[in-house]
Amino acid sequence: MVLNLDPRPLEMIRQHGARDYPNECCGVLFGRAEGENKRVIEAVPLRNLRTDPEKAREVLPLEEPGRESERNRFLIDPREQLRAEKDARARGLDVVGYYHSHPDHPARPSNYDREHAWPWYSYVIVSVVRGEAKELTSWVLTEDRSRFGSEAIEVVG
């Protein structure tokens, strides 16, 4: 499996990660499934609902509130997500995955990422170290939900 990424969305993800540092940023990836592979045509920044703790709690309560915040957790408002899906469809595209940043952490999925993941989607993670976007990786959940498999990224166009 390969994630083909246009240069524009790639740059958009990196800039978003740097801009929202030290908080986690998040967004949606629009594109097309091409057989086993996916192509990302656009990355659309979305709000990290964890910056609004009251609203976030209604959607998905934190497991350890003392240790979790918008600095190490992200959450996308399901209504914003529905809107994004409709936008994608209206433009003849699909939601092929999501991206988020790991501030001052490697671009590797956490156990929390895995527990909240869905199959098929590509999960792009950008590591942002002291405000600067560094490594960028992509992951797909295995069928049995036990782990993430690494997905190769190819920059196209």
Next chain:
Amino acid sequence: MAVKVVIPTPLRQYVGKRDAVEVQATTIGEALAHLTAEYGDLRRHLYTEDGRLRSFVNVYLNDEDIRFLQKEQTPLNANDVITIVPSIAGGCARRCICR
């Protein structure tokens, strides 16, 4: 009665690549039970091992979140539309689980 369940893209592979499935049910809980009985591979993505709906699985009845209705006991009317919407959540931790 017959209701429609709209399936999100990542789960369509488990229901014959369809974007919606019709089920017979009188409550939301029953509709989801029938759905996962017919399409067994869906179950682990919607329910935890002890049979609870996963916390990040949102279920809407005609655009209304069932958490603000009667949750899984919410009664259904003919031609209702149920939409399954995954909450997209995550975040970093010290322990990585990549291969």
